[in-house]
Amino acid sequence: MEPNRLIWILIYALVILSPTNAADFVLEIYGNANMDEHLDQADLDYIRDIAAGKTEPTKLADANYDGDVDEEDIEQVQAILDGRETRITYIDILGEAETLNKPIKRLVNMGYNGVEMTRILGAEDLLVAYGADRSAHKTYLPELSDLPSVSPDEGAQAENADFERIIMLKTDALQTNIERGSSSTAGRAQKDIFKKNLPDVPLISLNMRELDVLVKNVRTYGYLIDHEKEAEQFIKWYTEYYNLFESRTKDIPEEERPTAFFEYASEPYNCYASGSNLGQVLVLAGGKNIIDGAVGPDDPQYKGMIAADPEFIVKENPKYIFEAVASWGDGGYETDDLSKMTASRDQVLNRSELVNVDAVKENQVYCLDYFLLIGAGNNIIGTAYLAKLFYPDLFEDIDPVAIHQEYVDRFCRIDFNVEEKGAFLYPPYDRWPVEA
Numbered sequence: 120m121e122p123n124r125l126i127w128i129l130i131y132a133l134v135i136l137s138p139t140n141a142a143d144f145v146l147e148i149y150g151n152a153n154m155d156e157h158l159d160q161a162d163l164d165y166i167r168d169i170a171a172g173k174t175e176p177t178k179l180a181d182a183n184y185d186g187d188v189d190e191e192d193i194e195q196v197q198a199i200l201d202g203r204e205t206r207i208t209y210i211d212i213l214g215e216a217e218t219l220n221k222p223i224k225r226l227v228n229m230g231y232n233g234v235e236m237t238r239i240l241g242a243e244d245l246l247v248a249y250g251a252d253r254s255a256h257k258t259y260l261p262e263l264s265d266l267p268s269v270s271p272d273e274g275a276q277a278e279n280a281d282f283e284r285i286i287m288l289k290t291d292a293l294q295t296n297i298e299r300g301s302s303s304t305a306g307r308a309q310k311d312i313f314k315k316n317l318p319d320v321p322l323i324s325l326n327m328r329e330l331d332v333l334v335k336n337v338r339t340y341g342y343l344i345d346h347e348k349e350a351e352q353f354i355k356w357y358t359e360y361y362n363l364f365e366s367r368t369k370d371i372p373e374e375e376r377p378t379a380f381f382e383y384a385s386e387p388y389n390c391y392a393s394g395s396n397l398g399q400v401l402v403l404a405g406g407k408n409i410i411d412g413a414v415g416p417d418d419p420q421y422k423g424m425i426a427a428d429p430e431f432i433v434k435e436n437p438k439y440i441f442e443a444v445a446s447w448g449d450g451g452y453e454t455d456d457l458s459k460m461t462a463s464r465d466q467v468l469n470r471s472e473l474v475n476v477d478a479v480k481e482n483q484v485y486c487l488d489y490f491l492l493i494g495a496g497n498n499i500i501g502t503a504y505l506a507k508l509f510y511p512d513l514f515e516d517i518d519p520v521a522i523h524q525e526y527v528d529r530f531c532r533i534d535f536n537v538e539e540k541g542a543f544l545y546p547p548y549d550r551w552p553v554e555a
């Protein structure tokens with residue numbers, strides 16, 4: 120064989136055999152001078168080279184965020200690596216630099232998944248309040264459900280926040296509910312309200328939801344709250360599953376993928392586009408989201424939800440319909456009652472306009488609780504259920520129930536048997552056609 124040809128075969132083999140990586144990003148913490156995924160010794164060397172005039176400055180080389188790259192930035196990176204920095208600057212979900220005073224010992228967390236992610240990192244002791252009232256979540260958040268709430272609404276919107284209470288709580292930072300990809304538009308106005316009313320409270324606004332950016336955000340969060348090691352433990356668990364699903368589904372041709380859509384259960388035809396959290400679950404599991412026919416990647420709604428036209432749904436004729444059931448009383452950890460899910464499913468099956476749609480004709484309508492689908496890594500569990508449903512042979516080795524239990528045991532650290540308790544799925548999993 121010619122040497123050139125051999126080299127090309129080797130390169131090709133490397134490209135196709137390389138594990139796909141959910142972690143392909145720039146860690147946006149000032150001090151990450153070489154703009155890779157980590158903050159480490161290499162950044163100290165990089166800043167030395169910049170200070171010596173050997174290398175051009177990069178955006179994140181100015182570790183102490185004072186406008187110059189010099190010796191002080193080397194000291195700042197060293198301080199971060201040693202865990203003794205008094206300030207840290209990161210770039211938030213809106214692409215803006217935010218500086219926090221360290222260490223953070225008191226944290227008001229208005230993030231829906233931000234609270235869960237704080238517990239995942241073993242940092243629940245930092246929390247002094249959260250946004251929406253979670254006092255009814257005694258099973259899922261046993262130690263946290265007694266914390267005060269600083270928001271009267273479930274969406275923990277800035278305009279409704281109790282700013283006086285937040286100030287009284289003497290919080291070191293406020294984690295906002297600007298924590299999902301679709302926040303890029305509405306989040307701007309939300310942040311302005313926080314800034315105006317809480318000028319002295321640094322803000323943490325990181326994406327705690329979408330699958331494709333979670334690793335970057337969890338790593339950043341680990342640095343902000345000094346739980347880097349726990350962040351890496353979660354990232355390892357998360358990345359192994361993410362890569363497993365992606366490597367098995369990414370090359371399945373579009374035309375061979377089962378067609379489906381995710382609908383928010385209480386709002387008929389309010390559907391998730393493919394860039395959104397639940398849309399990504401569908402795609403990572405190897406499904407074809409029919410909403411792609413209405414919202415492309417360049418559309419501002421790609422990361423959110425759209426009100427789909429029922430005629431469009433009928434025309435696309437999906438093979439599966441998934442109902443995402445909100446966790447606040449209709450399902451989840453706090454109830455064993457499946458009646459709300461049953462009703463959601465019946466409501467879909469009984470829509471006269473869907474009578475000739477394959478999913479309805481073939482009884483392929485599934486309700487899943489939000490706790491299997493949205494951020495803080497819960498979405499890995501939902502992906503496992505869908506992947507198994509779509510491709511029982513390909514995912515013969517995957518047990519979604521076991522993954523859910525693993526998540527509960529390792530990261531929620533609550534005493535909860537997911538097989539015996541809770542209301543997470545309808546129909547129940549033992550009635551799903553998932554045998555290989």
Ligand SMILES: [Ca+2]
Pocket residue numbers: 151152153154155156157158159161162
């Ligand atoms: Ca680096």
Ligand SMILES: [Ca+2]
Pocket residue numbers: 181182183184185186187188189191192
């Ligand atoms: Ca500097």
